[in-house]
Amino acid sequence: MAETHFKHDHFAHCESGVMSLMLRHHGLDISEPMAFGLSTGLMFAYIPFVKLGGMPLIAYRNMPRGIIKGLQKNIGIRMKMHTFSNPEKGTEMLNSLLAQGKFVGAQTSVFWLPYFPPEMQFHFNGHNLIVYGREENEYLISDPVLENPVRCEISALQKARFVKGVMAPKGLLYYPEFVPAEIDFEKILPKVIRKNAKIMLKTPLPIAGVSGIRALARKIAKLKKKETRYASLFLGHIVRMQEEIGTGGAGFRFIYASFLQEAGTILDNSQLSESSQAMTAVGDGWRDFAMMIAKAIRNKKGEPIDFMAISNKLLSVASSEAEVYKRLMQI
Amino acid sequence: METSNVPQQDISTYSGNKKAMYATQKNGDYTVIASSGWSVEEAVTKQAIQELERLANTAYQSVVAGKFSPLYFHMYDQRMDLPTLAQSSGFFQWRVKRHFKPVIFQKLSTKILARYSDALGLDRDILCTIPEKRKQGNG
Numbered sequence: 001m002a003e004t005h006f007k008h009d010h011f012a013h014c015e016s017g018v019m020s021l022m023l024r025h026h027g028l029d030i031s032e033p034m035a036f037g038l039s040t041g042l043m044f045a046y047i048p049f050v051k052l053g054g055m056p057l058i059a060y061r062n063m064p065r066g067i068i069k070g071l072q073k074n075i076g077i078r079m080k081m082h083t084f085s086n087p088e089k090g091t092e093m094l095n096s097l098l099a100q101g102k103f104v105g106a107q108t109s110v111f112w113l114p115y116f117p118p119e120m121q122f123h124f125n126g127h128n129l130i131v132y133g134r135e136e137n138e139y140l141i142s143d144p145v146l147e148n149p150v151r152c153e154i155s156a157l158q159k160a161r162f163v164k165g166v167m168a169p170k171g172l173l174y175y176p177e178f179v180p181a182e183i184d185f186e187k188i189l190p191k192v193i194r195k196n197a198k199i200m201l202k203t204p205l206p207i208a209g210v211s212g213i214r215a216l217a218r219k220i221a222k223l224k225k226k227e228t229r230y231a232s233l234f235l236g237h238i239v240r241m242q243e244e245i246g247t248g249g250a251g252f253r254f255i256y257a258s259f260l261q262e263a264g265t266i267l268d269n270s271q272l273s274e275s276s277q278a279m280t281a282v283g284d285g286w287r288d289f290a291m292m293i294a295k296a297i298r299n300k301k302g303e304p305i306d307f308m309a310i311s312n313k314l315l316s317v318a319s320s321e322a323e324v325y326k327r328l329m330q331i
Numbered sequence: 332m333e334t335s336n337v338p339q340q341d342i343s344t345y346s347g348n349k350k351a352m353y354a355t356q357k358n359g360d361y362t363v364i365a366s367s368g369w370s371v372e373e374a375v376t377k378q379a380i381q382e383l384e385r386l387a388n389t390a391y392q393s394v395v396a397g398k399f400s401p402l403y404f405h406m407y408d409q410r411m412d413l414p415t416l417a418q419s420s421g422f423f424q425w426r427v428k429r430h431f432k433p434v435i436f437q438k439l440s441t442k443i444l445a446r447y448s449d450a451l452g453l454d455r456d457i458l459c460t461i462p463e464k465r466k467q468g469n470g
Contacts, residue, residue, distance in 0.1 A: 010349075010351045010363070010365065011351055011363075012350065012351045012352060012353060012363070032363075033353065033361070051414065053379075053410075053412060053415070054412055111409075111410065112452065117344065117345060117346035117347075117348055118346070119343070119344040119346065119376060119377075119380055120344065120345075120346075120376070121410070122379070122410060123410060123411060123415055145350065145351070146348060147348065147349055147365060159452065163419055164418055164419045164420075164421060164450075165415055165418035165419045166415075166418065168418075232378070233378065233379075233382055236374075236375040236378040236379060237375075237379070239371065239372070239375040240372075240375045240376060240379060243369065243371065243372040243375070244372050244375065244376050247350055248353075249332070249352045249353055249354075250332070254332065254352070254353040254354065254361075255353050257353070257361065258353045258361035261360070261361050262361075276361075277359070280332070280355060283332065284332055287332065287371075290371050291371055293371075293375075294370070294371040294374045294375065297374065297375070297378060298374050
């Protein structure tokens with residue numbers, strides 16, 4: 001039944017993947033990078049006072065649900081969103097939406113998704129997926145970060161939707177109520193690009209945007225005073241947030257570069273195409289930074305970690321990112 | 332990053348899965364390519380898992396030694412810490428800490444145990460005991 005209508009695809013990131021696929025099924029064909037860019041999804045935040053598993057929150061994109069909300073605001077889609085205080089009610093609602101033939105977005109915790117590789121099951125509550133059907137006691141699930149559709153028992157999904165704690169999903173379900181037939185790219189693209197650049201350069205908080213990257217670099221330089229195990233875990237944590245959690249490659253910098261390229265083609269704007277290349281170089285810089293850290297923590301000879309070198313590398317990434325945003329502000 | 336540089340290192344933490352990555356083709360155009368993983372990501376994921384295992388092993392030993400209740404071990408074994416368990420069970424941290432004491436844990440009501448069972452996804456029998464053997468891997 002539903003399987004015949006629904007076509008799964010593989011994406012780099014869950015929320016942008018869900019939104020791209022969902023809009024595609026409602027007649028608005030936009031790529032994942034386009035969905036990400038249009039929602040002004042790019043971010044950096046280093047929030048030392050919010051801890052996840054004992055480590056500070058480090059994010060390379062905006063808040064969970066930020067892509068959904070950004071798309072509502074910027075391209076005029078309307079999403080119906082439901083949250084629940086009672087898990088059974090949440091499951092009833094999902095079943096009834098599926099019975100109506102809807103494809104439904106859901107927020108879950110990866111720890112409780114049985115089909116996730118065990119080594120990737122952490123208590124992260126911001127994972128998005130699409131439920132596109134039900135067969136007896138199993139849901140048919142399109143998880144954007146997996147190559148193929150999967151199945152999941154009803155009780156297991158209920159558990160994953162109703163964990164409590166930081167970013168608790170509260171059973172969140174969502175689907176589009178209104179999707180415009182087309183987007184006025186000429187008008188919207190320059191606006192969202194400038195806005196995102198402004199967020200990265202001018203958010204008046206020392207922990208957000210480019211200044212957040214610099215704050216993290218300063219923190220790294222101070223790690224030499226800390227216990228070695230903590231310092232090493234802290235560095236590893238930065239790279240996990242960049243490459244493993246959320247993904248997108250190099251903390252979403254490649255997705256954004258892909259978006260800038262697409263925007264450059266649509267608007268026939270060579271400045272955007274050049275900025276895309278510069279952003280790709282920034283992404284490569286983030287990967288070099290990750291590689292330095294991996295070498296430092298894998299180090300078997302027991303040489304001391306060169307925190308200053310790692311910190312300086314990150315400062316140089318911050319400067320090259322800032323240059324790209326300065327250019328994008330002029331678009 | 333160019334598609335030819337997208338790592339294909341079949342890393343163990345992906346368990347045979349692949350991730351989609353954005354990379355540039357020879358002509359500079361972006362495309363999506365499936366990656367079997369990068370050793371850098373594997374190193375940091377493994378580091379995190381080993382730390383969780385180390386915490387669970389240490390907790391196991393302290394439960395065996397009678398210093399803590401089984402709840403303390405199961406919290407770490409389910410990859411949680413005190414704030415995470417407190418939030419997911421809905422108890423204040425000081426109460427959870429109290430329940431780490433063996434004497435107090437033994438007297439807990441069915442209702443309270445049910446909340447921990449639910450938060451940790453463990454049957455009551457499992458929650459109230461610890462496994463006979465704990466694998467002493469590289470954790």
